[in-house]
Amino acid sequence: xxxxxxxxxxxxxxxxxxxLLRCNYSSSYSxxxxxxxxxxxxxxxxxxxxxxxxxxVKGINGFEAEFKKSETSFHLTKPSAHMxxxxxYFCVVRQEYGxxxxxxxxxxxxxxx
Amino acid sequence: xxxxxxxxxxxxxxxxxxxTLQCAQDMNHNSMYWYRQDxxxxxxxxxxxxxxxxxxxxxxxxxxxxxxxxxREFSLRLESAAPSQTSVYFCASRSLAGxxxxxxxxxxxxxxxx
Numbered sequence: 001x002x003x004x005x006x007x008x009x010x011x012x013x014x015x016x017x018x019x020l021l022r023c024n025y026s027s028s029y030s031x032x033x034x035x036x037x038x039x040x041x042x043x044x045x046x047x048x049x050x051x052x053x054x055x056x057v058k059g060i061n062g063f064e065a066e067f068k069k070s071e072t073s074f075h076l077t078k079p080s081a082h083m084x085x086x087x088x089y090f091c092v093v094r095q096e097y098g099x100x101x102x103x104x105x106x107x108x109x110x111x112x113x
Numbered sequence: 114x115x116x117x118x119x120x121x122x123x124x125x126x127x128x129x130x131x132x133t134l135q136c137a138q139d140m141n142h143n144s145m146y147w148y149r150q151d152x153x154x155x156x157x158x159x160x161x162x163x164x165x166x167x168x169x170x171x172x173x174x175x176x177x178x179x180x181x182x183x184x185r186e187f188s189l190r191l192e193s194a195a196p197s198q199t200s201v202y203f204c205a206s207r208s209l210a211g212x213x214x215x216x217x218x219x220x221x222x223x224x225x226x227x
Contacts (some may be wrong), residue, residue: 009153032213032214034214036218042220043117043203043218043219043220043221044156044203044205044218044220045218046215046217049214049215051214052122090155090156099144099161099163099209099214100146100158100161100205101158101169101214101216103155103156104155105153105154105155106153106155112132
């Protein structure tokens with residue numbers, strides 16, 4: 001069965017410094033992977049998705065993620081954090097059969113001024 | 114387009130009470146989903162409806178029922194609420210066109226059961 005592991009439950013960075021949120025996946029096939037963001041008291045918004053095209057995926061708000069099959073990773077990065085990036089981020093994999101998504105536990109990003 | 118809408122936004126229930134959470138989407142999507150979100154556990158799928166007229170259990174269906182009323186609407190019912198059902202509930206929808214798998218989420222319903 002497909003699964004994702006988000007390696008950090010909390011990440012704290014200073015404004016203007018790089019962001020790295022780590023995600024490893026488990027899948028027996030070439031997966032579809034996603035990053036969603038949830039700002040406080042809001043719903044989830046799609047940041048970016050990987051669906052077996054380019055391995056470097058660019059998303060909204062300057063975020064990008066790189067699919068690395070050899071490392072089974074799909075880490076989310078941003079060169080320079082902004083205060084508005086403070087939120088919870090979810091790494092998500094599509095189940096091989098059916099229309100379902102499997103969510104990681106989430107990483108809370110804190111941005112310090 | 115409003116996207117995915119949910120009502121109510123907040124609800125407090127006493128143990129044993131029942132209620133229905135409403136969800137509607139105006140994107141002509143085929144599939145709809147109900148999730149619950151608990152701290153440190155991500156989102157867990159309660160029920161889903163792959164298309165109008167079908168519903169299936171997800172990961173945590175116990176204590177819930179659903180109705181796919183039409184293509185737009187998908188409701189979640191708690192027949193006898195329990196404190197363990199205190200959570201934030203999200204509805205989502207997905208189009209089957211073009212092999213796209215991303216889901217679009219509503220703003221959530223915060224439910225407290227006392």
